[in-house]
Every structure is written in structure tokens, then in C-alpha cells.
Amino acid sequence: MHPHAEALIQSRRNFLATSANGVGLLALASLLRDDGQLTAADSSPLAVRPPHFAPKAKNCICIYLEGAPSQIDLFDPKPKLNEMHGQKLPESFTKNVRFAFLQKDTAAVLGCKRTWKKYGRGGMDLSDLLPHLGTVADDVCLVRSMHTEAFNHHPGQLLMNTGSTMFGRPSMGSWLTYGLGSESRNLPGYVVLNAGRGTSGGTSNWGSGFLPSSHAGVLFRNQGEPVLNLNNPAGLSAAMQAKTIEAVKDLNGVRNAQVGDPEVNSRIAAYELAYQMQSAAPELIDLTKEDRKTLDAYGLDRPEPEIKAARGGGKGEFRAFAANCLLARRLVERGVRFVSLFHASWDHHSNLDVELPHNCLMADQPVAALVRDLKQRGLLDSTLVLWLSEFGRTPLGENRDGRSDVTGRDHHPFCFSIWAAGGGIKGGQVVGKTDEFGWNVVEDPIHINDLHATVLHLFGLDHLKLTYKFQGRDFRLTDVGGKVVKKLLA
Numbered sequence: 001m002h003p004h005a006e007a008l009i010q011s012r013r014n015f016l017a018t019s020a021n022g023v024g025l026l027a028l029a030s031l032l033r034d035d036g037q038l039t040a041a042d043s044s045p046l047a048v049r050p051p052h053f054a055p056k057a058k059n060c061i062c063i064y065l066e067g068a069p070s071q072i073d074l075f076d077p078k079p080k081l082n083e084m085h086g087q088k089l090p091e092s093f094t095k096n097v098r099f100a101f102l103q104k105d106t107a108a109v110l111g112c113k114r115t116w117k118k119y120g121r122g123g124m125d126l127s128d129l130l131p132h133l134g135t136v137a138d139d140v141c142l143v144r145s146m147h148t149e150a151f152n153h154h155p156g157q158l159l160m161n162t163g164s165t166m167f168g169r170p171s172m173g174s175w176l177t178y179g180l181g182s183e184s185r186n187l188p189g190y191v192v193l194n195a196g197r198g199t200s201g202g203t204s205n206w207g208s209g210f211l212p213s214s215h216a217g218v219l220f221r222n223q224g225e226p227v228l229n230l231n232n233p234a235g236l237s238a239a240m241q242a243k244t245i246e247a248v249k250d251l252n253g254v255r256n257a258q259v260g261d262p263e264v265n266s267r268i269a270a271y272e273l274a275y276q277m278q279s280a281a282p283e284l285i286d287l288t289k290e291d292r293k294t295l296d297a298y299g300l301d302r303p304e305p306e307i308k309a310a311r312g313g314g315k316g317e318f319r320a321f322a323a324n325c326l327l328a329r330r331l332v333e334r335g336v337r338f339v340s341l342f343h344a345s346w347d348h349h350s351n352l353d354v355e356l357p358h359n360c361l362m363a364d365q366p367v368a369a370l371v372r373d374l375k376q377r378g379l380l381d382s383t384l385v386l387w388l389s390e391f392g393r394t395p396l397g398e399n400r401d402g403r404s405d406v407t408g409r410d411h412h413p414f415c416f417s418i419w420a421a422g423g424g425i426k427g428g429q430v431v432g433k434t435d436e437f438g439w440n441v442v443e444d445p446i447h448i449n450d451l452h453a454t455v456l457h458l459f460g461l462d463h464l465k466l467t468y469k470f471q472g473r474d475f476r477l478t479d480v481g482g483k484v485v486k487k488l489l490a
Contacts, residue, residue, distance in 0.1 A: 045214035046189045048181040051460025056424025056490070058183075058382040059332040060176065060455070061339045063325075063367060065359075066157065066199040067311075067347030068416070070393035070409055072438045073356060074127050075417035076144050077116045080436040081395050085111035089396065093439050100152055101349060102398050102410040109437075110397030110409060113353055122428045129360035132368035138428040139371055139380065139421045141488055145432020145441040148391050148448055151413045153347070156390030157201035162209065163452050163477045170209035170468075172452060173338030175477045176459060177215045179466045184335035186280035191336050192217040193324040196313035196344040206340055210470040217340060220281070220327070284330055287323065297373065298322045299365040307358045311345050318362050325366040329373055332383050346389065349398050352408035371421050384423025384458055392416025395438045415441045418451070424458040426490040449482035457484045 072078055086108050094104045114127040120137030133140070150156035155165040162169040170178070173190040182189030192206045199205055206217030287295065295301065304318040313320075321343055328339045343363070348356055367387070374380040393409035393416075415434045421427055433443035453463040456477065463482050467474040 044181075045212055046177060046182045048183055049179065051180060052462045052465055053460050055458065055460030056382070057384040057422075057458040059335075059337055059339075059379075060173070060384045060386065060423065060459075061328045061332060061341065061370070062172070062386045062388060063341045063363075064157075064161070064199075064205070064343070065346045065363070065387070065389045066196070066201070066342060066344035067153065068156075068389045068391050068393060068411060069346045069359075070348060070352065070356060071144070071415075071417035072393060072395055072409070073112050073114050073352070074129060074360070075125075075142060075419075076415075076434060076438055077114075077125050077127070078112065078395065078434075078436060078438045081109055081438070082111040084109040084437075089437065089439070093437070094396075098151060099394070100411040101400050102394060102396060103401060104396075107394075107396040107399050109395060120428050122430070124428070124430055129357055130364050132364045136368050136371045136375075136421070139375065140419050140427055141421065141425045142417065142419045142430045143432050143446060143451075143488070144415070144417045144430060144434055145444045145446050146392075146416050146418050146448070146451070147441055147445055148413045148416075150390065151411050153200045153390060153411075154204075156411075156413070157199060157205050159448050160388055160390050161201070161205040162207075163449060163479050163482075167204060168207075168209050169475070170211045170215065170477070171206050171217065172455065172477060173206060173217055173340060174208040174211050174215040175456070175466060176461075177337050178211050178468065179456075179461050180337060180459060182335060182337040184337075187284065187331065187334055187336050188218040189336065190215065190217045190338045190340075191331055192219045192340045192342065193327060194219065194342050195317055195320040195324055196342070197310065199342050199344045205342065210475070211468060217338075220285070280334070284334065285327065287326065290326065294326070294373070297369040298326045299369070300326070302365070305358065305361070307354065309351060309355050309358070311347065311351075311355055312359050312362065313344065317343075321362055322366040325370045326373075329370060329377075329379070332374075332379060333377075348393070348408040349400075349410065350408045374422060380422035382423060384425065384455065385421045386455075387419045389416070389418070392438075414439060420488065424490050425488055429487075431485075431487050444485075444487065446485055447481065449478040450485050452477050453482035454485045454488055458489070 072081065088108055094107070097104065114129060116125050116127055117134065118124065119126055119134035122137070124134070124137045124140070124142055126134050126137070148156060148159055150159045150165055158167070158169070159165050161171050163172070177189035190206070208214075208216035287300070300319050300322045302318055302322070304315065324341050328341055331339045346356070346359055371380065371385055374383050374385070392412040394412040396410065398408055398410045415438065431444055432441060432446060434440065435442050456463045456466060463476060463478045467476045
């Protein structure tokens with residue numbers, strides 16, 4: 001079948017858009033207007049679009065710590081664990097529970113060696129590993145009652161980042177740029193910054209799924225060439241490149257007229273954006289224009305202690321992570337809608353008391369500096385900052401057969417902690433409560449789909465209305481669940 005005929009059969013909107021008479025275009029405009037998708041600048045995939053209602057947030061910085069930081073050792077103190085260290089939990093807790101590695105028949109409670117301090121006006125308890133975060137406690141909403149059904153990393157990362165454990169779903173950043181577009185014209189609407197050894201979920205954590213590829217996260221590097229193959233090859237002048245881009249645009253325009261495929265428009269936009277990024281991206285990652293006070297606040301040049309472990313990424317990660325936090329602020333200043341910072345790994349099945357302090361020493365200062373910097377620049381009110389991971393860690397110590405070196409905690413989906421700041425979040429509070437062992441949520445349970453509904457709400461989007469039809473079904477970030485958590489809102 002001819003591609004044009006196939007496209008007409010597949011899509012009623014394509015038929016209306018490509019009909020020779022003007023009635024088709026008028027009908028298409030009516031459909032788009034009814035769906036809230038028609039704007040004056042609809043020709044660009046990332047054109048700014050109006051929200052459903054007045055938003056509190058305009059930009060989001062999502063700090064994603066792959067592997068699952070131990071909430072019991074950072075955010076949710078449980079003195080009972082030290083009282084019962086080495087003892088077994090009642091069987092009622094572990095009966096019919098699946099673990100990733102832990103042998104539950106012989107597992108025992110693992111106490112916490114951390115000390116705790118109250119911060120801020122509300123007296124937020126944080127461990128001694130997060131002293132810098134404590135200085136911005138009044139801006140932070142700590143949630144101790146997150147829960148998920150995923151107990152292994154890749155499904156858990158997919159659920160937290162895309163709202164589903166299935167492959168091929170759009171990420172949170174992709175949904176936001178699809179719903180609202182981006183105010184940046186020289187940079188992508190969604191940028192990804194990576195540090196550490198790489199997440200197990202990889203690009204599936206920031207892909208656009210079935211949404212047009214213009215909404216996928218674009219991976220930036222914090223040194224060297226910001227995006228691979230962005231620079232011109234030797235011998236290609238700016239004038240030659242401009243003519244090449246224009247010629248490719250014309251050819252893609254002809255193809256789009258033939259098949260009506262939205263991906264062709266995405267490709268046109270990608271070429272034009274890449275051309276614009278050639279000057280904007282190098283300027284973005286040039287941190288020499290930042291003053292010394294700012295660089296020191298983020299801790300770019302801090303001494304990095306030696307550690308005999310590669311789980312956090314190896315030597316150089318202190319500067320890389322700090323630079324990413326500073327770049328995230330620079331990106332939202334330039335209108336980028338969504339910035340993801342990924343760091344791997346916090347998967348401390350073993351060596352917990354060595355590697356968790358090392359990772360926190362790396363992350364605590366720059367993350368707190370980011371919150372403070374945004375606030376000082378008047379950006380925090382409109383920038384949502386998230387600290388996320390896929391699940392939590394068990395109050396039981398891990399005990400793999402034949403492995404005496406396993407001295408950490410296993411995966412725990414039943415309760416874990418995240419936090420949010422800025423962008424319409426009510427700071428200085430703790431939401432949710434877990435039982436005395438840190439095993440289950442006992443107050444204000446919040447599922448990942450609830451978190452996503454709340455994030456969209458902060459951006460002025462109704463999670464029930466932000467949909468995309470694919471294979472005959474209307475999909476949304478919150479899948480078939482989700483509710484806005486009013487306690488998180490200012």
C-alpha cells in the first residue's frame with residue numbers, strides 16, 4: 001500500500017489534515033481545539049502550550065539516585081531496630097513476601113549506626129549523613145510513606161520515571177514537554193545529566209515512548225562536547241551547514257506532505273535545534289563565568305576521599321555530580337522545562353556503612369546548594385526539585401548464602417522516603433509515617449502514580465486530561481490510578 005494511503009487509513013486526523021478541501025483543515029482545527037492542543041505556534045513540537053489551570057511550577061529538576069538510598073539510615077529513624085539488632089522479626093511481617101536476594105528464614109534485624117538531628121522550624125529528623133540538606137529543611141517536604149509494587153531495579157525505575165513497569169512508556173519529563181512545550185528555543189525541552197556508573201534502566205528512564213521523539217530527554221555531558229557529534233566536522237563552514245539544514249528541512253517537508261507522519265516534524269525540529277545548540281550548549285557548560293563563591297558552594301573542587309568500591313562510579317564523581325547540580329540551575333534559567341540528574345549507584349546490599357556515607361558526602365552539599373541557589377535567585381518558587389529513587393531498603397540485614405561480605409540491606413518496596421522542594425510544595429514538613437520497624441506505611445500512603453498526579457497538578461495539568469491516544473487507547477502518565485496529594489501543596 002502507498003504510504004500516503006496507509007497514513008490516511010491509520011489516522012482520521014491525518015485524513016482531515018491532508019484533504020484537498022478546506023473543510024478537512026477546519027475540522028482538524030476543531031478537534032485540536034476541543035482537545036486543548038491547538039495553539040498559535042503549533043508548528044513546533046516544543047511550542048509553549050497553555051496548562052489546564054494556573055500552575056505553581058514552570059520547571060523541574062529531578063535528582064534520581066539509582067539503586068535506592070536507605071531511608072532507614074537517612075530519613076526515617078527507627079530506634080527499635082537498634083533494640084532488636086540481630087533478632088528476627090515476627091513471621092507476620094515476612095510471610096508471603098518476596099525479596100530480591102534476602103533469605104527470609106534466617107534474616108535478622110539490622111540496626112542503624114547513624115545519629116540523628118532535628119532541623120528547621122518543624123524539627124525534621126535527618127541523619128548525620130545529610131547536614132547540608134538540614135540547612136534547607138524549611139524548604140523541603142519529606143515524604144516517608146512512598147510505596148511501590150516493583151521490587152527490582154529496572155521495573156522500579158520504569159515505574160518511578162514513566163508511571164508503568166512496562167517498556168515503551170513516555171517519561172515524566174516527556175509528558176511535561178508534551179503538555180506544556182518548552183520556553184527554551186536554543187536548548188531541548190528535556191535535558192538529562194548523568195554521573196556514576198550508569199543506571200540499569202538506561203535510556204528507558206528518559207525516553208519519549210510513543211510520544212513524538214522531540215519530547216525525549218537529550219543526554220548532555222558536563223565537559224568536552226556537550227552532545228556527541230554536535231560540533232561540525234573539519235571543513236564544514238557555518239554557511240555550508242545552514243544551507244544543508246535548510247535543504248534537509250525542505251526534503252523532510254516534502255516527505256511530511258506525502259505521509260503525514262508526526263515524526264517527520266520531530267526530525268525537522270531536531271535538525272533546527274541541533275543547529276541552534278551549537279552556540280548555546282558550549283556556553284551552557286562553560287562554568288568559568290560562575291564566581292568562586294558559587295563554585296565553592298556547590299563543592300566542585302572539594303577533595304574526594306579514596307574508597308575501595310566502584311558502586312558510586314569511581315574517582316571523579318564528586319566534581320561530576322556537583323557540576324551537574326550547577327548545570328541544572330543554569331538549564332532552568334535558560335527555559336529548559338525538565339532536567340533529570342541521574343547518579344548510580346546507591347544499591348547497598350553490602351558495605352553499607354562505608355559506601356552510603358561516601359555517596360552522601362558526594363551528594364549532600366551540591367544538592368543543598370542547588371536548593372539554596374535557586375531560592376536566592378528567585379527561581380525556587382517556580383522550580384520543582386525532586387529527590388527520587390525506585391524503592392527503599394529493608395530493616396533486615398541481607399544474608400545471601402555463602403556471602404559473608406554482604407553487610408547491607410535488600411530492596412524494600414513497601415515504604416520508602418523521597419523529598420520535594422519549591423514549585424508550589426509546602427516545605428518544612430514531614431508527610432506520612434511508617435511502623436516502628438520501617439516495614440509498612442501506617443499513615444498517608446502515597447503511590448508513585450499519586451506523586452505523578454501531584455507533579456502534573458503543580459504544573460497546572462490535570463493528570464486525567466493529559467492523554468495521548470496510542471493503539472486505540474488513551475494513555476496517561478498516571479496509567480489507571482493516581483490522585484493529587486493535597487498535603488504536599490503549599
